[in-house]
């Protein structure tokens with residue numbers, strides 16, 4: 411699998427930062443299914459936090475709650491230490507919290523540039539400056555290692571290309587906290603590497619990234635900490651440098667905890 415650039419930035423001082431986003435005792439049920447059961451999590455400034463866990467562990471549910479897409483049954487979310495209740499994704503966006511999947515739901519009749527700039531169109535006098543939007547979109551796509559052209563209609567895009575568009579759109583919103591649910595699942599080897607490098611750059615510029623992933627090589631390549639979820643709970647919170655594949659897989663499978671949260 412992918413080996414992204416090695417971690418380049420020393421992490422000293424990272425612990426001194428307060429959590430930029432945290433959740434305390436988040437619970438979410440769907441009918442009789444308890445998707446999230448008193449989950450606690452925090453993400454610090456300047457870190458990539460990977461979330462791993464078996465299918466159905468509650469990872470996507472957690473991301474949906476943190477991103478404002480859905481609301482918890484109970485529990486509290488804090489942004490920079492203040493309690494927040496995101497009633498929708500745009501409220502979360504306004505607070506600097508952007509998730510990728512919501513943006514991946516693109517308008518298929520529109521081209522890539524229009525999708526990226528939706529709601530933030532560049533104007534030249536009274537007119538939309540389409541040329542500039544196309545140019546800037548192309549730059550952003552190149553930056554992501556994508557060969558897509560900005561005027562391609564979304565309708566014809568492959569799953570991987572849509573994923574790239576979603577990522578580009580999320581970056582365009584300039585998030586303080588970026589929430590990604592399987593951001594590379596449909597990407598090629600090369601593009602996966604580009605996306606992972608983008609995450610490292612974001613982290614190095616002081617941003618925070620939560621990345622749900624089934625790819626342990628990707629997780630170990632870029633994350634600072636690993637949150638292991640199981641049966642709707644945060645099972646372990648591990649420093650990536652201090653743990654191993656075997657331990658992570660063990661916690662995913664329900665091995666007893668050796669370390670506290």
Ligand SMILES: Nc1ncnc2c1ncn2[C@@H]1O[C@H](COP(=O)(O)OP(=O)(O)OP(=O)(O)O)[C@@H](O)[C@H]1O
Nearest residue numbers: 440443444445463464465466467468469470471472
């Ligand atoms: N909208 C929904 N309606 C009913 N059940 C749901 C819904 N969303 C999630 N669930 C259930 O909640 C539990 C957690 O689901 P979730 O999608 O959060 O898991 P996940 O860790 O993201 O899994 P995966 O790795 O397969 O993506 C599962 O049992 C799932 O079936």
Ligand SMILES: [Mg+2]
Nearest residue numbers: 469470471591
């Ligand atoms: Mg999921």
